[in-house]
Amino acid sequence: MWTLYSSKTSPFGRKIAVGAGLCGVSDRIRTIVSIPRDPDDPIRSINPLGKLPTLVMDDGEALFDSPVILEWLDAQAGGGRIVPNGNRRFPALRLQAVGDGIMDASILQMSERRYHEGEAYSVAWADHQREKVIRGVVFLERNLQALSGEPHVGHIAAACALGYLDFRFDGFWRPGHPALEDWLEAFEAAVPSFRESAHSA
Known part of the structure; x- marks a missing residue:
């Protein structure tokens, strides 16, 4: 175990x-x-x-x-289940890096809220992180083809990033990104472990 x-x-x-x-x-x-x-x-x-x-x-x-x-x-699990081999490997890893970056920037915004109050709170820093998130979401929207096919680490990271934005930031990313919304809905329907691991406070 x-x-x-x-x-x-x-x-x-x-x-x-x-x-x-x-x-x-x-x-x-x-x-x-x-x-x-x-x-x-x-x-x-x-x-x-x-x-x-x-x-x-x-x-x-x-x-x-x-x-x-x-x-x-x-x-x-024997390899090649969620980490692709061959020419699919690095596109998957790049997609994972974007999803992880969105999550990193989102968590930094949460930390700024939690630990820096009043004058200590840096609007510029929080905005800097939020802009990363926005650019990351736009990247995902523009690279929907990379989100197709059998689920891999890139898809996992993208889905978890969007799920965290729903959980902590009221899904602010959704307006203007209907195709990405549809993708996340399809991923959730196809991957039971994503549904079962939904965030809870």
């Missing part, structure tokens, strides 16, 4: 849940809810960065971050 340290609100943790489902290994993972900002949380001794998600393998060694974990899960 592998142990996944994650949280119900982490979009990166959701990536692992979705990927595990697509690889057919969900039943080999037990999830422990972790709070990295808690100094007593064991995640700090398991992952030197103290970040989620972190996966502990059978031998006690830990893997992080989400692209590495997904690559490992794919290998456990």
